[in-house]
Amino acid sequence: MKYENTIEFAEKMDAADPLKGCRKKFYIPQVKGVDSIYFCGNSLGLQPVTVADALAQELEDWKNLGVEGHFKGKNPWKDYHEFLTHQMAHVVGAKPIEVVVMNNLTVNLHLMMVSFYRPNAHRHKILIEAGAFPSDQYAVKSQVEFYGLDPASTLIELKTGENIEELLEREGDSLALILLGG
Numbered sequence: 192m193k194y195e196n197t198i199e200f201a202e203k204m205d206a207a208d209p210l211k212g213c214r215k216k217f218y219i220p221q222v223k224g225v226d227s228i229y230f231c232g233n234s235l236g237l238q239p240v241t242v243a244d245a246l247a248q249e250l251e252d253w254k255n256l257g258v259e260g261h262f263k264g265k266n267p268w269k270d271y272h273e274f275l276t277h278q279m280a281h282v283v284g285a286k287p288i289e290v291v292v293m294n295n296l297t298v299n300l301h302l303m304m305v306s307f308y309r310p311n312a313h314r315h316k317i318l319i320e321a322g323a324f325p326s327d328q329y330a331v332k333s334q335v336e337f338y339g340l341d342p343a344s345t346l347i348e349l350k351t352g353e354n355i356e357e358l359l360e361r362e363g364d365s366l367a368l369i370l371l372g373g
């Protein structure tokens with residue numbers, strides 16, 4: 192693609208965007224009666240138009256079926272962890288057998304660190320971005336303390352503008368984990 196800094200180019204790219212229909216699938220907050228320009232990329236995204244009906248469906252099954260909703264609901268809850276497996280495998284570039292959609296982000300961070308953070312006498316430090324989301328910071332600190340280590344000397348924060356290559360050169364041998372948000 193040859194980028195051009197013109198309104199015509201931007202409109203042409205928008206018209207050819209295979210994802211352009213997705214915009215209609217979300218409620219866009221209004222400012223003075225028009226769609227806002229919305230750049231927030233945190234994990235709470237915009238509300239999908241279908242979400243209220245989807246939640247109402249589950250509440251209805253819970254109301255009418257109680258625990259039997261696990262087996263007899265419209266979307267039996269017992270198999271919930273598998274409903275998004277194929278789509279998510281495509282998104283992350285993995286095989287379906289390698290992917291499961293579960294929990295919230297903080298629980299998953301803990302589970303990942305249980306697997307991947309194995310500090311020893313030489314490698315025990317964790318590199319994270321400075322000022323990371325508070326729950327990310329608490330999760331990392333909890334893991335460090337779980338191993339009886341001191342967060343003050345174990346956590347290294349990558350500051351905005353800091354050269355990560357230099358930091359890795361300096362601290363690399365003592366790093367057990369690098370945790371940087373996408």
Ligand SMILES: Cc1ncc(COP(=O)(O)O)c(C=O)c1O
Nearest residue numbers: 233234235295296297324326327
């Ligand atoms: C970067 C980041 N980390 C952690 C969280 C917390 O996520 P959860 O409540 O799923 O644990 C959020 C939520 O907005 C987030 O944006």
